[in-house]
Amino acid sequence: MKRLMIALALALAPATALAQETHGDNAEVVSAPADDAVLAAAPSNISLTFEHAVILTQVQVHGPGHTPIPVSHTAPTSPQAAYVIALPALASGAYEVHWNATGDGHAMEGTLHFTVQ
Numbered sequence: 001m002k003r004l005m006i007a008l009a010l011a012l013a014p015a016t017a018l019a020q021e022t023h024g025d026n027a028e029v030v031s032a033p034a035d036d037a038v039l040a041a042a043p044s045n046i047s048l049t050f051e052h053a054v055i056l057t058q059v060q061v062h063g064p065g066h067t068p069i070p071v072s073h074t075a076p077t078s079p080q081a082a083y084v085i086a087l088p089a090l091a092s093g094a095y096e097v098h099w100n101a102t103g104d105g106h107a108m109e110g111t112l113h114f115t116v117q
Contacts, residue, residue, distance in 0.1 A: 028052075028108065031097075035112040042090035042116045046097055053079035054103030064093030079103055092116050 032047045033039055048056065055076060061069040071085050094115045101108045 029099075029110060031112050033112075033114040035114070037114045039114060039116050043087060043114075045087055046085045046112075047082065048085075048099060049082045050101065050103070051081075052103055053081045054101040054108065055079050056083045056099060056101045058098075058100040059083075059085050060098045061087070062096045062098070063090065064095075066096075069095070090116055 028051045030049045033043050046059075046061075055078075056073065057075045059071055059073045061071050063069045069088065069090070071087060073083075073085050094113065097112045097114075099110055099112075
């Protein structure tokens with residue numbers, strides 16, 4: 001009976017919630033572009049919207065071949081729920097965005113991935 005209850009709970013759980021948990025604290029943040037997005041055109045910025053106000057302490061972007069992509073971000077002095085980070089012109093390829101934040105008394109980190117075709 002216990003196995004049936006667990007199987008039923010897993011079957012009814014939204015697939016997106018399970019996928020988000022695999023990326024650490026990404027379940028607490030909504031990003032644009034979305035995690036694992038495949039884009040026809042390169043985005044001009046990344047937006048991160050957190051469930052609660054946080055201080056975004058670090059943002060790193062890596063492109064094809066794990067090449068660092070320069071972005072400018074200075075941590076604010078007070079917590080915010082939303083951040084927009086400008087991007088330089090991006091070529092086709094796979095990108096990773098690594099972020100660190102503090103809020104509600106703990107440190108958070110996450111990674112999101114997107115591909116430009």
